[in-house]
Amino acid sequence: MELNNNGSSTYKPNEHLANERTYLAWVRTGIGIMAFGFVVVNFSLFVKQIGLAFGTNIKTPSHGYSAIIGILLVAFGVLAIMLSYWQYRKTEEQLKNNTYRPSTVLTSI
Numbered sequence: 247m248e249l250n251n252n253g254s255s256t257y258k259p260n261e262h263l264a265n266e267r268t269y270l271a272w273v274r275t276g277i278g279i280m281a282f283g284f285v286v287v288n289f290s291l292f293v294k295q296i297g298l299a300f301g302t303n304i305k306t307p308s309h310g311y312s313a314i315i316g317i318l319l320v321a322f323g324v325l326a327i328m329l330s331y332w333q334y335r336k337t338e339e340q341l342k343n344n345t346y347r348p349s350t351v352l353t354s355i
Contacts, residue, residue: 257342265337272330276323283319286312 290312297304333349340346 257344261341261346262338265334265341268337269330269334272333273327276325276327276330278323279326280320280323283316283321283323285316286319287316 290310293304333351336349337346
């Protein structure tokens with residue numbers, strides 16, 4: 247933390263906290279995407295279990311698109327968390343060095 251000419255800090259706690267809140271929001275979003283991926287993977291199993299519970303034989307497609315889509319969603323969630331950590335660290339360094347420039351990279355993706 248540096249002091250400028252008039253003795254006030256150039257690195258304010260509220261800037262750090264805002265950066266941290268943004269990071270945690272992205273982590274929450276990534277976890278939500280990953281959870282939805284798990285739901286998609288297990289959807290066909292759920293449909294089969296419901297059919298057994300009601301005593302009917304429900305046939306689900308055997309090509310397995312739900313597994314592929316679910317795995318892609320989980321991977322996308324992990325990628326979102328990794329990119330948000332990178333952005334958090336980059337913004338933290340810029341705030342410390344008083345060279346902050348806003349970036350729209352993550353929101354553009």
